[in-house]
Amino acid sequence: MSGNSYFTGTDDFFVRIWNSGTGQWDETLEKQVEEREIIEWRREMEEKEEAAGIDQAKIIL
Numbered sequence: 001m002s003g004n005s006y007f008t009g010t011d012d013f014f015v016r017i018w019n020s021g022t023g024q025w026d027e028t029l030e031k032q033v034e035e036r037e038i039i040e041w042r043r044e045m046e047e048k049e050e051a052a053g054i055d056q057a058k059i060i061l
Contacts, residue, residue, distance in 0.1 A: 013034065014030075014034065015033045015034050016030060017030050
């Protein structure tokens with residue numbers, strides 16, 4: 001099982017991968033996937049935000 005998440009406004013991307021063989025989260029594989037995919041994830045989120053008219057610089061938390 002795996003998945004990725006993005007927290008709007010913080011530019012934090014992360015992935016969780018469950019290793020069913022060990023019964024634990026696989027941090028090594030998670031880091032490898034994050035390093036390989038993060039540029040694409042950022043680009044996709046920027047495109048979605050632009051399409052939705054979201055300007056992160058104007059969001060006040």
